[in-house]
Amino acid sequence: MITTPSDVREYRRDLKRALRNQFLGNTLETFASAFRISRARAFEGIDLPGLIGEIAEGKDASIQRLEELFQSFKTHAEAAGVKVHTARTALEANALIASIAAENGVKRIVKGKSMTAEETFLNDHLEKAGFQVTETDLGEWIIQLRGEGPSHMVMPAIHLSRKEVAELFTRVTGTPQDPENIDGMVKVARRELRQAYLEADMGITGANFAVADTGTIGLVTNEGNGRLVTTLPRVHVALVGFDKLVPDLPSALRILKALPRNATGQPISTYVTWITGATQCTTAPEGRKVMHIVFLDNGRLALARDPLFSQALRCIRCGACANVCPIYKLVGGHNYGHVYIGAIGLILTYFYHGRQNARAIVRACLNCQACKAVCPAGIDLPHLIKEVLRTVLETEGRKPAKNRLLARILPNRKLFHFLLRRAYLAQRPLTGGGEYIRHLPLFFSPEHQFRSLPAITGTPLRDRWHKMAPQVKDPSIRVALFGGCLVDFVYPEQAAAFLELVKDRNVQVEYPQDQTCCGLPAKMMGENTVAKAVAIQNLKAIDPADYDYIVTLCASCGSHIRENYPKLLGDSSGFGVKMHQFMDKIIDFSSFLANVLKVEPAMFREGGPKAAYHAPCHLCRGLGVTQEPRELIGTAGMEYAPAKDEDVCCGFGGSFSLEFPELSAELLTRKLDCVEAAGADLLVTDCPGCVLQLRGGMDRREGKKIPVKHIAEALAEQKRANGRRSG
Amino acid sequence: MESTIRTVEIMREKALAVQTVFTTVAGLREAFSYAVELTGSQGGKTLAAPGLGGEDRRELAALCEQRGISLVWENLRGHLGRIHTGFTVAQWGIAETGTVVLDSTSEDVRIASMLSETHIAVVPRSAVKPGAVDLAGELQEMMKRPGSYVAFISGASRTADIERVLTIGVHGPQEFHILISGENGG
Ligand code: SF4
Numbered sequence: 001m002i003t004t005p006s007d008v009r010e011y012r013r014d015l016k017r018a019l020r021n022q023f024l025g026n027t028l029e030t031f032a033s034a035f036r037i038s039r040a041r042a043f044e045g046i047d048l049p050g051l052i053g054e055i056a057e058g059k060d061a062s063i064q065r066l067e068e069l070f071q072s073f074k075t076h077a078e079a080a081g082v083k084v085h086t087a088r089t090a091l092e093a094n095a096l097i098a099s100i101a102a103e104n105g106v107k108r109i110v111k112g113k114s115m116t117a118e119e120t121f122l123n124d125h126l127e128k129a130g131f132q133v134t135e136t137d138l139g140e141w142i143i144q145l146r147g148e149g150p151s152h153m154v155m156p157a158i159h160l161s162r163k164e165v166a167e168l169f170t171r172v173t174g175t176p177q178d179p180e181n182i183d184g185m186v187k188v189a190r191r192e193l194r195q196a197y198l199e200a201d202m203g204i205t206g207a208n209f210a211v212a213d214t215g216t217i218g219l220v221t222n223e224g225n226g227r228l229v230t231t232l233p234r235v236h237v238a239l240v241g242f243d244k245l246v247p248d249l250p251s252a253l254r255i256l257k258a259l260p261r262n263a264t265g266q267p268i269s270t271y272v273t274w275i276t277g278a279t280q281c282t283t284a285p286e287g288r289k290v291m292h293i294v295f296l297d298n299g300r301l302a303l304a305r306d307p308l309f310s311q312a313l314r315c316i317r318c319g320a321c322a323n324v325c326p327i328y329k330l331v332g333g334h335n336y337g338h339v340y341i342g343a344i345g346l347i348l349t350y351f352y353h354g355r356q357n358a359r360a361i362v363r364a365c366l367n368c369q370a371c372k373a374v375c376p377a378g379i380d381l382p383h384l385i386k387e388v389l390r391t392v393l394e395t396e397g398r399k400p401a402k403n404r405l406l407a408r409i410l411p412n413r414k415l416f417h418f419l420l421r422r423a424y425l426a427q428r429p430l431t432g433g434g435e436y437i438r439h440l441p442l443f444f445s446p447e448h449q450f451r452s453l454p455a456i457t458g459t460p461l462r463d464r465w466h467k468m469a470p471q472v473k474d475p476s477i478r479v480a481l482f483g484g485c486l487v488d489f490v491y492p493e494q495a496a497a498f499l500e501l502v503k504d505r506n507v508q509v510e511y512p513q514d515q516t517c518c519g520l521p522a523k524m525m526g527e528n529t530v531a532k533a534v535a536i537q538n539l540k541a542i543d544p545a546d547y548d549y550i551v552t553l554c555a556s557c558g559s560h561i562r563e564n565y566p567k568l569l570g571d572s573s574g575f576g577v578k579m580h581q582f583m584d585k586i587i588d589f590s591s592f593l594a595n596v597l598k599v600e601p602a603m604f605r606e607g608g609p610k611a612a613y614h615a616p617c618h619l620c621r622g623l624g625v626t627q628e629p630r631e632l633i634g635t636a637g638m639e640y641a642p643a644k645d646e647d648v649c650c651g652f653g654g655s656f657s658l659e660f661p662e663l664s665a666e667l668l669t670r671k672l673d674c675v676e677a678a679g680a681d682l683l684v685t686d687c688p689g690c691v692l693q694l695r696g697g698m699d700r701r702e703g704k705k706i707p708v709k710h711i712a713e714a715l716a717e718q719k720r721a722n723g724r725r726s727g
Numbered sequence: 728m729e730s731t732i733r734t735v736e737i738m739r740e741k742a743l744a745v746q747t748v749f750t751t752v753a754g755l756r757e758a759f760s761y762a763v764e765l766t767g768s769q770g771g772k773t774l775a776a777p778g779l780g781g782e783d784r785r786e787l788a789a790l791c792e793q794r795g796i797s798l799v800w801e802n803l804r805g806h807l808g809r810i811h812t813g814f815t816v817a818q819w820g821i822a823e824t825g826t827v828v829l830d831s832t833s834e835d836v837r838i839a840s841m842l843s844e845t846h847i848a849v850v851p852r853s854a855v856k857p858g859a860v861d862l863a864g865e866l867q868e869m870m871k872r873p874g875s876y877v878a879f880i881s882g883a884s885r886t887a888d889i890e891r892v893l894t895i896g897v898h899g900p901q902e903f904h905i906l907i908s909g910e911n912g913g
């Protein structure tokens with residue numbers, strides 16, 4: 001039986017244990033790197049964004065008419081000799097399948113891999129009812145023998161080493177197995193399972209597709225076990241989620257084009273099987289198989305009617321959102337999902353397995369967007385995860401203290417900023433006057449020591465602005481600077497660097513004083529009301545009509561505004577038009593310098609540090625900016641040192657790093673290792689949040705400490721050096 | 728014609744990429760010799776050619792006899808566990824994925840292609856299509872028939888479930904051979 005902690009403290013204990021499992025960490029890391037390459041190769045020559053768009057559109061259309069598609073499927077399948085059932089709940093499905101088995105005098109059952117059957121815990125039910133059930137997919141068989149659930153939706157036993165499998169097989173067969181002989185172990189399974197097929201009276205499968213207009217089910221497997229399960233026994237039951245319905249074959253083929261490529265980097269899985277009705281079966285009474293198809297609702301039909309969460313039904317179970325997830329890579333599927341795993345698992349757990357199982361795991365998301373970028377169905381996974389979190393918090397009505405605090409303070413900008421200024425005074429004994437908080441206050445545990453926290457500045461950007469503001473008479477470009485909390489209150493020098501770079505370019509820069517936090521931290525904590533309130537304040541503070549661009553040095557602010565403001569405010573808020581104009585004018589620092597100012601090498605010193613680059617999640621995926629910062633490094637005379645996993649999250653994730661410090665620390669260590677391995681003597685990035693994390697980690701790191709800078713600071717330094725040389 | 732040659736070439740590339748053995752033969756007769764030779768060289772004793780009848784069957788039977796191989800063509804359930812080679816004639820090839828489309832509605836075809844050690848599928852050259860979408864109409868017709876079982880086969884049975892090490896032949900055939908039959912342009 002699968003257990004998932006509902007308590008965050010308990011969950012963190014599990015996470016810590018998982019982090020100590022080196023085999024797991026290495027395996028998932030190697031897998032993620034290999035997957036990235038094989039996936040890219042598999043999609044070569046295919047218009048991937050186009051395909052994702054088509055799949056999403058097709059799925060959405062089907063989701064709107066599931067009941068109609070079901071009726072059509074039922075008519076066609078029944079005409080072909082199948083009995084089609086519906087089960088409203090997991091229990092109903094299990095009981096139905098058990099009664100089909102009983103009616104047909106079944107004793108032994110073989111099973112193909114099915115996440116839907118995992119969802120209903122079908123095996124447990126059938127075994128309790130006295131049937132012998134054998135999983136036939138190798139990975140599923142292994143975890144069945146171990147009494148575990150899958151740790152990945154496509155590769156259920158990925159968490160196990162060859163040694164563990166050898167020990168298991170030794171126990172099962174009674175003959176010692178050599179862990180180095182994987183081929184031999186596969187042959188053991190071949191032998192043992194062959195026997196199970198031959199003896200079975202009934203086969204159970206899931207389905208990847210239920211094709212309505214012919215009543216056909218489609219099964220995708222690599223091992224070929226699905227074919228044997230549907231051929232040898234005299235009874236076949238398919239358990240199919242309503243979400244697997246597609247109108248016709250072309251819709252199924254479109255999904256098939258993406259599924260294996262996105263799951264395992266294969267152009268196609270070895271076997272794709274299409275079954276229409278009761279097929280020939282010479283051992284069945286009338287020479288035809290006894291065939292039943294059970295459609296599982298278990299919340300799907302209600303989900304289909306939800307304007308937001310219906311998206312989750314687009315999922316084609318490729319498992320990729322786990323493969324690329326930095327958290328999954330650290331702790332594996334047994335700690336990152338309940339039955340369903342990875343990003344989609346955090347969402348589906350809430351709907352199919354309940355709040356208790358979802359409430360802790362759903363917090364452990366960095367909002368790094370890696371899952372969203374890889375999803376072939378275009379599901380906005382991070383957004384849905386945050387919405388599940390919000391729903392959970394609202395349902396429970398007892399919000400964490402940090403949520404209550406945030407809700408009180410953040411909407412009141414003056415209070416918020418007053419407190420930040422006070423915090424400067426309060427921290428002084430902790431900083432010893434330096435740039436870091438040297439001693440963490442008591443409410444932080446030792447686990448938070450993995451990085452130094454920066455000191456809050458004595459004079460925030462907003463207070464020094466009148467002295468810094470460039471005076472331009474007849475500007476050719478008018479810019480509003482959107483600071484964000486970190487630039488305003490922690491790193492005003494990043495804004496100063498920006499001003500240095502636009503100097504003499506006839507750019508007027510203003511800092512509208514009523515601007516406040518972009519609201520992302522509130523969104524991350526599921527506090528949408530607060531996020532909406534501050535969004536409106538910002539729209540009131542900055543009238544896009546007054547500016548040509550709204551520049552931000554913070555990728556997180558930029559991407560939050562672009563992506564979430566419309567979700568929070570909608571078009572009916574009265575701010576619709578201004579909001580869209582605001583979104584159209586917001587631009588990140590690197591894009592502004594490279595594409596608007598078109599800075600040239602002549603402005604900078606030639607030669608400089610060897611710079612590695614960290615691609616902030618919210619820049620490379622959130623805003624889709626990847627080329628500009630890398631080019632700027634070269635333009636500014638520095639040598640760009642490519643590092644491994646540049647676009648993998650640094651582990652900051654805002655409040656994530658406070659809630660799950662051990663995960664944050666591990667991600668940070670891996671990131672800094674990559675930077676060091678690149679042989680860089682400078683690390684640049686373009687998000688102050690990442691600067692906070694990376695610089696803080698570097699400060700605590702043993703050995704070589706590589707300076708970390710916002711790319712604006714690095715560029716300003718190169719410009720200054722140029723001035724010195726020519727001056 | 729030019730395009731058929733190109734399509735078959737793509738199919739070869741894609742098939743080889745998934746460890747499928749890919750060859751061309753002039754016609755069914757050459758395919759028979761290939762199957763019998765292969766079975767013999769692998770030490771196989773039984774060759775299953777479901778649905779093969781008439782003159783074709785006699786011809787294959789004669790070749791089998793010469794090599795001491797027994798030929799079976801029906802009631803294959805009775806031969807479970809003993810079939811070395813499954814010999815089938817497929818309906819289509821899909822070049823972009825190196826796939827063979829095999830109408831497996833007959834149980835015997837399923838057994839021959841799933842429970843053999845080596846599966847050989849013959850695909851008429853003219854039936855090789857660039858992509859699955861080019862076959863959508865034909866496939867739909869096939870699927871409309873009650874009791875139909877259509878298989879896309881792209882390589883030999885494989886797993887990567889133990890430490891992600893690719894291992895061939897977990898449940899189905901350990902080898903998959905595609906024979907494209909017919910002259911160029913034929
Ligand atoms: S946003 Fe990042 S951390 Fe969250 S589920 Fe997706 S990949 Fe994982």
Ligand code: SF4
Nearest residue numbers: 315316318319321375
């Ligand atoms: S949510 Fe998307 S990426 Fe994740 S399993 Fe489903 S289809 Fe694949």
